[in-house]
Amino acid sequence: MRKFFDLLWTDIIKQKRSLVWPAAFLAPLITEALLFLDFYLRRDYILNRAAKEGLSAWQTLVLEHHLTALWFITLPMAVTVVCALLYHAEHASGGLRYTLSLPVGKGRLYLSKWCTGAIFLCLMLLLDALMLAAVGKIFRLPGGLDYQLIMRYIANQTVAAVGIMSLQMWLSAIAANVILPLAAGFIGITTSLFLAQDQNIARIIPYAHVLYTMPLPGENNRLALEGGIFFAAFFLVAGLLCFSKKDVTE
Amino acid sequence: MSELVVETQDLTKKYGNFTAVDGIDLQVRKGEIYGFLGPNGAGKSTTIRMLLGLVKPTRGDARIFGLSIRQSPMEILKRVGAIVESPSYYGNLTAVENLEITRRILGADKKEIDRVLEIVNLSQWKNKKVKNFSLGMKQRLAIAQALLGNRELLILDEPTNGLDPAGIHEIRQLIKNLPGMLGVTVLMSSHILSEVELTATSVGIISRGRLLFQGTLEELRRKSENEICIEAHPQDKALKFLESKGLKVKARGNRLFIKKNSLDAAALNRALVMEGFDVTHLSTEGKNLEDIFLEITGGDAI
Ligand SMILES: Nc1ncnc2c1ncn2[C@@H]1O[C@H](COP(=O)(O)OP(=O)(O)OP(=O)(O)O)[C@@H](O)[C@H]1O
Ligand SMILES: [Mg+2]
Numbered sequence: 435m436r437k438f439f440d441l442l443w444t445d446i447i448k449q450k451r452s453l454v455w456p457a458a459f460l461a462p463l464i465t466e467a468l469l470f471l472d473f474y475l476r477r478d479y480i481l482n483r484a485a486k487e488g489l490s491a492w493q494t495l496v497l498e499h500h501l502t503a504l505w506f507i508t509l510p511m512a513v514t515v516v517c518a519l520l521y522h523a524e525h526a527s528g529g530l531r532y533t534l535s536l537p538v539g540k541g542r543l544y545l546s547k548w549c550t551g552a553i554f555l556c557l558m559l560l561l562d563a564l565m566l567a568a569v570g571k572i573f574r575l576p577g578g579l580d581y582q583l584i585m586r587y588i589a590n591q592t593v594a595a596v597g598i599m600s601l602q603m604w605l606s607a608i609a610a611n612v613i614l615p616l617a618a619g620f621i622g623i624t625t626s627l628f629l630a631q632d633q634n635i636a637r638i639i640p641y642a643h644v645l646y647t648m649p650l651p652g653e654n655n656r657l658a659l660e661g662g663i664f665f666a667a668f669f670l671v672a673g674l675l676c677f678s679k680k681d682v683t684e
Numbered sequence: 685m686s687e688l689v690v691e692t693q694d695l696t697k698k699y700g701n702f703t704a705v706d707g708i709d710l711q712v713r714k715g716e717i718y719g720f721l722g723p724n725g726a727g728k729s730t731t732i733r734m735l736l737g738l739v740k741p742t743r744g745d746a747r748i749f750g751l752s753i754r755q756s757p758m759e760i761l762k763r764v765g766a767i768v769e770s771p772s773y774y775g776n777l778t779a780v781e782n783l784e785i786t787r788r789i790l791g792a793d794k795k796e797i798d799r800v801l802e803i804v805n806l807s808q809w810k811n812k813k814v815k816n817f818s819l820g821m822k823q824r825l826a827i828a829q830a831l832l833g834n835r836e837l838l839i840l841d842e843p844t845n846g847l848d849p850a851g852i853h854e855i856r857q858l859i860k861n862l863p864g865m866l867g868v869t870v871l872m873s874s875h876i877l878s879e880v881e882l883t884a885t886s887v888g889i890i891s892r893g894r895l896l897f898q899g900t901l902e903e904l905r906r907k908s909e910n911e912i913c914i915e916a917h918p919q920d921k922a923l924k925f926l927e928s929k930g931l932k933v934k935a936r937g938n939r940l941f942i943k944k945n946s947l948d949a950a951a952l953n954r955a956l957v958m959e960g961f962d963v964t965h966l967s968t969e970g971k972n973l974e975d976i977f978l979e980i981t982g983g984d985a986i
Contacts, residue, residue, distance in 0.1 A: 528772025682738035
């Protein structure tokens with residue numbers, strides 16, 4: 435176990451000075467900037483409209499963040515980019531050869547990379563939630579900070595996004611060219627925007643699950659949670675098997 | 685017979701229909717420097733990738749330290765330092781950070797990093813991003829990485845690739861001294877015969893995926909039996925005459941070549957003259973290793 439943490443630690447220092455950091459942090463930053471603008475321009479209008487629909491101010495903040503500020507697209511995109519970049523460092527200049535000539539093993543390297551991706555995902559969501567709460571505070575939303583709402587929002591998103599991450603990790607690991615997983619992710623995300631309206635279809639598309647993560651009345655969070663867990667496990671196992679069999683020839 | 689550190693049986697790798705490595709049986713003894721020699725595309729790197737578990741053999745097995753690479757890769761890799769093909773590194777990290785990855789995974793001492801940087805003369809560049817290194821510097825870093833920790837076997841794929849003449853000399857000297865230090869065994873590949881000649885004690889020659897020769901450098905040299913080269917006129921009659929004496933003669937250009945074995949050149953000359961041939965040239969020629977290498981590999985460029 436200690437050895438696995440050593441490996442995980444090396445996977446994180448491999449990201450020193452890499453583009454993963456800006457990729458992971460820019461996404462929430464941009465989204466929150468959009469959200470800030472949204473509230474700056476029409477705070478009262480938004481809150482009044484939402485009150486008519488029976489939503490609290492904080493619930494409205496989440497709704498605006500998720501849909502108007504486009505987080506439901508930005509998050510999967512950011513996950514796609516982070517996964518691709520994590521493996522790009524390995525494919526670019528013989529990194530896989532470097533690490534796998536050491537007593538690491540393909541399976542353990544894959545797991546370690548998967549965990550690294552999960553760590554970046556959590557960091558990204560945490561940063562986003564902090565900024566989300568900050569925006570709510572700045573605009574003096576009535577009724578104090580709704581911790582429970584934000585916690586549930588983070589939890590739902592984490593589970594749904596891990597499903598996407600698991601899929602993207604697999605694609606990024608086996609494709610020697612970084613364009614491939616990026617293209618697959620972007621196409622998957624954009625097409626799922628149309629298909630995600632139908633819950634039966636959304637259920638089988640990991641990219642669509644983030645849409646169902648708002649902890650608001652009438653939202654089908656179960657779809658996101660069940661889908662996220664299923665796809666996270668499924669693609670982790672598939673990726674692990676696939677990568678362990680893969681010849682390192684680059 | 686001394687202990688075998690590397691032993692492969694029928695090791696084979698196919699990519700689709702193409703056989704990159706074709707049933708080779710390597711034998712590397714403890715404490716020796718084994719030169720793995722072959723022209724470009726012969727299958728050296730593919731063999732090395734199989735030894736390191738990077739590529740799964742299609743058939744056959746490799747045993748290192750008596751352990752099967754299929755069954756106990758981790759135990760083996762702990763004790764093996766390696767360079768595979770062009771230097772591999774993480775470009776966004778410095779030399780020290782790259783080595784720190786190796787050190788962490790091996791659980792080696794912190795001091796090891798400075799020690800190996802010193803050996804390959806990279807100490808002054810240790811905090812520079814490897815992306816900005818020259819090819820030779822990257823190669824040195826790769827060697828440093830392979831030396832870090834107490835490795836018992838070094839598998840070096842073209843270790844002097846990209847180095848300047850001084851660097852080549854330096855690294856060759858280092859490799860030569862390795863078995864003396866801690867009894868390290870070295871398996872190094874090269875496509876340069878003279879390099880193997882200068883450093884190795886044993887040789888394996890591979891071409892088109894097949895191992896064509898394996899033995900000590902001495903055994904290889906012994907293959908360089910001399911030939912007798914004769915210019916006699918008329919040539920075709922001389923050829924027939926010599927063949928009638930039970931000799932194997934090859935005509936190349938206007939000269940005849942005969943394997944020397946225990947043949948006496950003077951007696952041969954006398955016999956030809958007595959028979960009425962005009963002998964205008966007679967010499968004995970030794971083949972150098974280059975010739976033998978070309979002969980063994982069927983004339984593939986080195
Ligand atoms: N991934 C692959 N797919 C298909 N063929 C491959 C692959 N890797 C290597 N080969 C082929 O296998 C053969 C042996 O390649 P290898 O890299 O082992 O040669 P080498 O002896 O190391 O040559 P060099 O001296 O140029 O480094 C080559 O013909 C090469 O084209
Ligand atoms: Mg090679």
